[in-house]
Amino acid sequence: MGFDLVSRNKKLNSFYMGSFSWSWMLDAGVGLVLGAGRGVEPATCIWLPDNKGRSPYYNDGFRVTAAQARAMALAARGLVAVKESINDTWASLDAITADKYKRADVLGLSLYQQPVRDDFIEKAQAFADWAEQSQGFAVW
Secondary structure (H helix, E strand, O other), rough: OEEEEEOOOOOOOOOEOOHHHHHHHHHHHHHHHOOOOEEEOOOOEEOOOOOOOOOOOOOOEEEOOOOHHHHHHHHHHHHHHHHHHHHHHHHHHHOOOOOOHHOOOOOOOEOOOOOOHHHHHHHHHHHHHHHHHHHEEEEO
């Protein structure tokens, strides 16, 4: 199940985020603007509820203010820059080093930042462009 981000700016269409790309983006730091991020245990999250108790991790109409949307756009642009740099670094690694990095896991937690899917990076960039113009939005 994906997420529809419904803009307060009526001239702007809703923005669709897949369930994995939206959660990834929130977990990667964009959600910190909302007081949202990864929880202690795997597949858990923490968030500050909005004034009606809703969460940005669920399709329950969580409200994002215009100021938060602009800050999220800024954070998403920073996320894109960092992840593109990581992907470029991985692309430049020789096969032996890349394999060594991929196998260097401790309890399933990589010691090295792994590359991110290009479509996640593209979606985060598109979100940043959209969020700047949204005047705030609801998460459905």
